[in-house]
Amino acid sequence: GENVEQHPSTLSVQEGDSAVIKCTYSDSASNYFPWYKQELGKGPQLIIDIRSNVGEKKDQRIAVTLNKTAKHFSLHITETQPEDSAVYFCAAAGGRNTGNQFYFGTGTSLTVIP
């Protein structure tokens, strides 16, 4: 099955700086890559996603890039704010699955220091 690795596991940045989280996947047939933000005591919330026919997608301060050849994708958060502090998960889907199950990375705990 698919294997998704995520780095770093923890990340601290100063408010206003950028944060980058990286993920790699193993199944070259995977074609959908969402990013989720999970705040304490809540369920994961979709913040941005990218499909395999696109190399980059941006939504205000958040962007995701995908390199299909290298099988890695990254989340970029610019001008970080304290409310960006949370755990971020990447996931991969599609591939050779019969359904729509997501394979998640192990998460990155982001702390934005005011």
Add this chain to the structure above:
Amino acid sequence: DSGVTQTPKHLITATGQRVTLRCSPRSGDLSVYWYQQSLDQGLQFLIQYYNGEERAKGNILERFSAQQFPDLHSELNLSSLELGDSALYFCASSVGGSYGGEQFFGPGTRLTVL
């Protein structure tokens, strides 16, 4: 608020017992997914149902079972509970059942097995 509801929010039980977790998907969504989130395993896909039928199966133990009812709500049954089953259980839903679809997560049920 994702539109996915889960009950109960918290559940405390003893080893060997059986519990049922309930999930109602977003209006219009036909697929329901169950995920287990534990500290050492991250977010693990358990099972997916699409319009009442099982669509995909992940790392779900034989002691666990699920079903999706005609009104599309789903239940996850956990039996012969062990200490290691203590975790957050999330339900997610999506419109379609095949790869590449967005999933929206509920707030989760925290299960504690004593």
